Amino acid sequence: CACAGAYLAWRVAYALWLSPLRNVPGPFWARISKLPMFLHDVRGTEREFMLQNCARYGSVFVMEPAKVAVCDPDDCLTVLGSHAFAKDALYDRVDFLEPNVFLTRDPALNRHRRRQIGPALGLHSLLRMEPAILAAGPRQLLAKWDRAVAASADGRARVCYYYDFSLMTFDVISSLGFGRAHRSLTTGDRRIVEWVRQSFTLMFLQIVVPVVKWPPLRRLLAGPLYRGVDEFIAFGARAIDDRRRTVRDGPRPSDMLQSFIDAEDPESRVRMTPAQVTTETIITLLAGADTSSNTLCWTLHLLLLHPPLLARAVREVRAAFAAGHVIAFEEARARLPFLEACVYESMRLRPVSGNLPRCIPRGGVVLQRHFIPEGHTCSVSIAAANTNPAVWAKPLVFWPDRFLANEPARRRMLTFSAGVRACPGRHLAWIEIVTTLANVLSAFDLALPDDALFTPRTLDAAGQPETMPHFSAITCSPKFPDRDCVVMVSRRRDAASLN
Ligand code: HEM
Numbered sequence: 001c002a003c004a005g006a007y008l009a010w011r012v013a014y015a016l017w018l019s020p021l022r023n024v025p026g027p028f029w030a031r032i033s034k035l036p037m038f039l040h041d042v043r044g045t046e047r048e049f050m051l052q053n054c055a056r057y058g059s060v061f062v063m064e065p066a067k068v069a070v071c072d073p074d075d076c077l078t079v080l081g082s083h084a085f086a087k088d089a090l091y092d093r094v095d096f097l098e099p100n101v102f103l104t105r106d107p108a109l110n111r112h113r114r115r116q117i118g119p120a121l122g123l124h125s126l127l128r129m130e131p132a133i134l135a136a137g138p139r140q141l142l143a144k145w146d147r148a149v150a151a152s153a154d155g156r157a158r159v160c161y162y163y164d165f166s167l168m169t170f171d172v173i174s175s176l177g178f179g180r181a182h183r184s185l186t187t188g189d190r191r192i193v194e195w196v197r198q199s200f201t202l203m204f205l206q207i208v209v210p211v212v213k214w215p216p217l218r219r220l221l222a223g224p225l226y227r228g229v230d231e232f233i234a235f236g237a238r239a240i241d242d243r244r245r246t247v248r249d250g251p252r253p254s255d256m257l258q259s260f261i262d263a264e265d266p267e268s269r270v271r272m273t274p275a276q277v278t279t280e281t282i283i284t285l286l287a288g289a290d291t292s293s294n295t296l297c298w299t300l301h302l303l304l305l306h307p308p309l310l311a312r313a314v315r316e317v318r319a320a321f322a323a324g325h326v327i328a329f330e331e332a333r334a335r336l337p338f339l340e341a342c343v344y345e346s347m348r349l350r351p352v353s354g355n356l357p358r359c360i361p362r363g364g365v366v367l368q369r370h371f372i373p374e375g376h377t378c379s380v381s382i383a384a385a386n387t388n389p390a391v392w393a394k395p396l397v398f399w400p401d402r403f404l405a406n407e408p409a410r411r412r413m414l415t416f417s418a419g420v421r422a423c424p425g426r427h428l429a430w431i432e433i434v435t436t437l438a439n440v441l442s443a444f445d446l447a448l449p450d451d452a453l454f455t456p457r458t459l460d461a462a463g464q465p466e467t468m469p470h471f472s473a474i475t476c477s478p479k480f481p482d483r484d485c486v487v488m489v490s491r492r493r494d495a496a497s498l499n
Helices: 002-018 028-032 035-043 046-057 073-080 089-093 107-121 123-128 130-151 161-178 191-208 215-249 256-262 274-305 307-320 329-335 337-349 382-386 407-412 426-443
Strands: 060-064 067-070 157-160 355-359 365-367 370-372 377-381 444-447 470-472 476-478 486-491
Touching: 002 028, 028 035, 028 060, 035 046, 046 060, 046 067, 046 377, 046 382, 046 470, 067 073, 073 355, 073 365, 073 377, 073 382, 089 191, 107 123, 107 256, 107 274, 123 130, 123 426, 130 157, 130 161, 130 426, 130 486, 157 161, 161 191, 161 215, 161 256, 161 274, 161 426, 191 215, 191 274, 215 256, 215 274, 256 274, 274 307, 274 337, 274 426, 274 444, 274 476, 307 337, 307 426, 329 337, 329 426, 337 382, 337 426, 377 382, 426 444
Parallel strands: 067 377
Antiparallel strands: 060 067, 157 486, 355 377, 365 370, 444 486, 470 476
16 A cells, blocks of 8 residues: 555656646646546547547647657648657557558558558549449448338438448448458348457457457457458458459459459559458458448437438439439539538547557657657547637538538548558448439438437527437447438439428
8 A cells, every 4th residue: 555655646747747748738637647547548538538538638748658659740740651650569568460551650660551551542443343342331231221111111221321421431442452342231131340359359358458369368358359360351352262263264353352463563463362452451441441430420419400401402413413323432522512521520539549549759849839859659539639719610500501612611521531551441441432422312311310409499508409429439420320310211302302
């Protein structure tokens, strides 16, 4: 007890008088221990921690004894802009996947791999894959909702869009990455979804409780997870074998799998091994499926909470496209500026990406006039930067018009990160999100159910419609999707009758 007291006294004395961060503002307990942040992480309230402390202490504050939060958009660009701010050493703890583009902290490997996978994820190449994206994405979703409406007693189906968006985005990336049509949204086959969940859980455990990696304990503590991941990797390897056999006698499909197999780093002329191809495909699923589907959920939720904006988006879609026309991405981009602005605004206000932890490089850095020395870490808070009142007018209001014909505002929105490790999957995400929303608004009328808890009339302290609770882990997702992500769907009426 005496030892614990002495240790605590030393921690307090160090934090208040000796720490290089002693003059940086921040909550008292965060200076003393990592525990407050850890508790926010496990409770999924990291976003609140960042927003509240940014409002209270400013754009740089102490979030752990040797770590600062970065909430000013220009500072975020400084940190994200160069490989000098390497990813946090925590990423090294994950060892069940080959070194890959997402987890690696090595700038050389990251650049090399981005040159290999980049072309497949570029807009031109994705537009060639668009028929497959639309088939696994919006077309599949529309067909499912059509069947639900047809089966309903009164032409109004009650749909939980959280699960449907989630299965749909898994189907899109699985189809492109494993080389055959995946239709879990239609068939209910959740094998790949389960494997992805197991991979996420194992990743989390390896980072937080690294003892699960110790061979005598790994099967005991996390046996099913390791088995699931092994099956996932074997599944990817089979997909590559199958593809090699089929292209021997037939045409080369233009999908992500083929692009990854053929990808060659233009500098080193090196291609990926089959194991690397599988790992990168798994990484795109981990990085790209939940992020895209949760963004769809937040956008639809926000539109349902703002009926005049929803009606405006519907009018725009129906004025631009005839009923029954399946809207493709380039068409949507050219003719649906307001819908696009709604997606930007939802990504700004409800970014699904969490904090991005980085190491302070040699020589340290000055952020908001505070010198942060090397050996410390920082965490870019996308949520706080995207709502920083120094940059954004009415930061907590859902106001899509701010993004209409406003390129500088679009560039300030950090949801896909920025700089050297910015999201390489953003074009695929945009294609999925915009084509899904455009086609849904074209085909169906949407309304909140009578028992909805969050409606345009339930207002928060700032007088804005209160949004559903969320859980921030790797992405920020709805906390009670069965209760809060429900919509009544019916076939479209005349757009003119919408208010
Ligand atoms: C709305 C959807 C998405 C959002 C908001 C999003 C956001 C992000 C963010 C913030 C990062 C940086 C992470 C960090 O530095 O730790 C990132 C990286 C990454 N994302 Fe996305 N992403 C989305 C969709 C996708 C999709 C669809 C794919 C794949 C097709 C993808 C693949 C990746 C990869 C591979 C990285 C790692 C890049 C690197 O470290 O060099 N993402 N994403």
